[in-house]
Every structure is written in C-alpha cells, then in structure tokens.
Amino acid sequence: MEQEQVVTFFSEGIRHVLQAACLNFGNIYEIRLRVSQPLLLSSQEGEIFLDDKGRRTRDLKRAFRVTAEELSETLEIISEYSLYAYEEELRQGFLTVPGGHRVGVAGRTVLSGKRVDGMRDISCLNLRLAHEKKGCADSVFSWVYGKEVAHTLIISPPRCGKTTLLRDLIRQISNGTSSCPGRTVGVVDERSEIAGCYQGIAQNDVGIRTDVLDGCPKAEGMMMLIRSMAPQVVAVDELGDYEDIHAIESVVHCGCKLLATVHGNSLEDLRRKPLFQRLMEERVFERYLLLGYEKRAGVIRGIYDADGQPL
Incomplete structure (x- = not known):
C-alpha cells in the first residue's frame, strides 16, 4: 500500500x-x-x-x-x-x-x-485501510469450489481477515481456474468493504464476472440481485439479523450458491446464536471456514463440513 x-x-x-x-x-x-x-x-x-x-x-x-x-x-x-x-x-x-x-x-x-x-x-x-491480499484464499479454494461452489460461511472474530478472505474467494470464483469455470457472482456490499466502490466503481479486484450492489442492505440486495442479475453465486459480509437469514433461505431455494461471513469464535459459538441454530440444523452451509489470529490475521484454524466435522 x-x-x-x-x-x-x-x-x-x-x-x-x-x-x-x-x-x-x-x-x-x-x-x-x-x-x-x-x-x-x-x-x-x-x-x-x-x-x-x-x-x-x-x-x-x-x-x-x-x-x-x-x-x-x-x-x-x-x-x-x-x-x-x-x-x-x-x-x-x-x-x-x-x-x-x-x-x-x-x-x-x-x-x-x-x-x-x-x-x-x-x-x-x-x-x-483496505488490505487487498490476492491469493490469501489459495489454501481453502479447493474446499469451497470442487465440482461446484459450496454454500460457505466464514466464521471469524473481529479483525481476523474474514472480509479479505471473502474478497479473494469472490475474485477466484469469478475469474475461474483451468479446472473450475468462472461463475457469475453477485455481491451485496452494504458497508462498501468488499469491493470498496468509489463513485460506483470497485476499487478492489473482485473478478471479471462480478456485479456489485454497493451500499445496499443485505436482505434487500440479495433479492434484487436474484431478480435482476441472475447470479450463480451470491456473496455478503457480516450476517446479523432475521431479514438476512430469510433472504439466505430464498437464495438457496433459487439454486444460487452462497458465500457469507459472520462474527464468531467457534462453531459452538455459532450454535448458541438462535439466528444460526436452525441453519446449522438444516445443513444449509456445506462448508465452514474458521479464522483466528495467531501473530497475524487470516489464520485458518479449521475447515468443517455441513455437519460441523473437520475436513
């Protein structure tokens, strides 16, 4: 920088x-x-x-x-x-x-x-300060995108790099690789932290097949993207209220894949939150990525499947 x-x-x-x-x-x-x-x-x-x-x-x-x-x-x-x-x-x-x-x-x-x-x-x-770290999702990409993109939830304490990791996952899924075709990604960037839009233009690299709704409430934005932009993957940062959860269910039922983040210290911490308890019981998310802080932000502490079992 x-x-x-x-x-x-x-x-x-x-x-x-x-x-x-x-x-x-x-x-x-x-x-x-x-x-x-x-x-x-x-x-x-x-x-x-x-x-x-x-x-x-x-x-x-x-x-x-x-x-x-x-x-x-x-x-x-x-x-x-x-x-x-x-x-x-x-x-x-x-x-x-x-x-x-x-x-x-x-x-x-x-x-x-x-x-x-x-x-x-x-x-x-x-x-x-926005810290764009291209390649920070390399170690988890194959767990998120195999034959198809998995519904993925990134769990992280504050300031441990969850938005940075989400941004790089979006970029890589959007661009695609030699073995994973690029997907159309719709981003609802309520706080302008993922794409970092300035005057409507993304300042961060979020990929060539990515559309961004900047400054839009997450729940409303997810539905707008589904109706108007036909995304294959929808990405949002910091889930937090009932409207978000209801919109998530609509995204999943429409056949879109979901990438999201939430504040938390562990899967057990997440299970204690009423908003997420039912989502976990219904196995809505197929991958959980747990971040921590050990001398530096963005440390992957664990990767889990839909049942919360380590991979």
Whole structure:
C-alpha cells in the first residue's frame, strides 16, 4: 500500500507527521482522529502514537494531538470539499474514499423521528485501510469450489481477515481456474468493504464476472440481485439479523450458491446464536471456514463440513 495515497486524505499537519514516521501502511489497520486526543494508529504490532516529528512515543504528553481544525480540514479533503454530497453515506456513519478505504465518522446525530437523518459536530474520524491480499484464499479454494461452489460461511472474530478472505474467494470464483469455470457472482456490499466502490466503481479486484450492489442492505440486495442479475453465486459480509437469514433461505431455494461471513469464535459459538441454530440444523452451509489470529490475521484454524466435522 502506497504511503503517498494514504497521507493525502489528511490535513497538512497530520500529513507531515505521517510522512515523517516512514510507516509501512501495509501493516496499518486504522488511523483514528479524535479532537484534542492523540493521533492513534492500530497496526499488526499494536497501537502506535507519534509525536509532532513523526517519532514513535509511549509518552502521551508528547504525542501529537488532533485539533478541531485538523479534523475539519481532513473531513473537507475526504469529502472533496462537498460534504453535503455525502449526506446519504453520513447517515450510515461512514464515507468511502479512493482505494476502497472507509472513513467512519462520529459526532452529534440529527434525528427525524427515530431515524438518523444526518450528522453534525463531527469530532471523531476512523480511516480503516483496505488490505487487498490476492491469493490469501489459495489454501481453502479447493474446499469451497470442487465440482461446484459450496454454500460457505466464514466464521471469524473481529479483525481476523474474514472480509479479505471473502474478497479473494469472490475474485477466484469469478475469474475461474483451468479446472473450475468462472461463475457469475453477485455481491451485496452494504458497508462498501468488499469491493470498496468509489463513485460506483470497485476499487478492489473482485473478478471479471462480478456485479456489485454497493451500499445496499443485505436482505434487500440479495433479492434484487436474484431478480435482476441472475447470479450463480451470491456473496455478503457480516450476517446479523432475521431479514438476512430469510433472504439466505430464498437464495438457496433459487439454486444460487452462497458465500457469507459472520462474527464468531467457534462453531459452538455459532450454535448458541438462535439466528444460526436452525441453519446449522438444516445443513444449509456445506462448508465452514474458521479464522483466528495467531501473530497475524487470516489464520485458518479449521475447515468443517455441513455437519460441523473437520475436513
């Protein structure tokens, strides 16, 4: 990941600090800005604080602190000086920027009844860096795509690489191999994290036969894809509510194959969730991929069949 691209999202003061630090942005997960608080970077090696010269420090009194002006300037740069044009995204709490990176925002919400209608007095920004790792699904591809694509659920704790793995599976299934023909894949990218669309164009490589519904609720998007794009495979990230589960059943009954992810630490953890208990009992998913974190994200801890037996 190029430093030159990442630092351009920030105000001049923050940009100088990041440039002086000579960071490997391939190892950085998040860059957090909070008004009057230290600039905070989350990385593979843990939290990083920098002083105003870009030097690492554990002394918070010396750490570079973000001013309201710096945060406001950063927000203007990210929104291309037209924040009003991003009102719909702000309602969802984030903006997507070139490169597929996502900027989370927090501040005072503007309500219309019980509905969030916008946000003002923004005081916190979180740039989540997209890490595209082509080939990270190589070790599991043959378990997911044999004679046909298997209904697959990726189970992972937060920040262990489930979206990165899902993205590479989508890319490989879409492109195909010498022994596995490419399949038409429909992606519902509710949070713009899989394809990382910017102005409707995928910034991440999701394959040559992939169609993306960006910023669309998963349940509604799955049905829209089935009706309009005739996918052979449907992919979604972070299943979580009853509407998602109902849509999954419709996808399966329509003959489409399903790729999905969910937060969890184990199959037993998943069985304790009422939403997934019935899906597991009915053997809807034919493969379960369990991820963990052991010195690095994306470690495959286990591959299981429809009955939860290790393969």
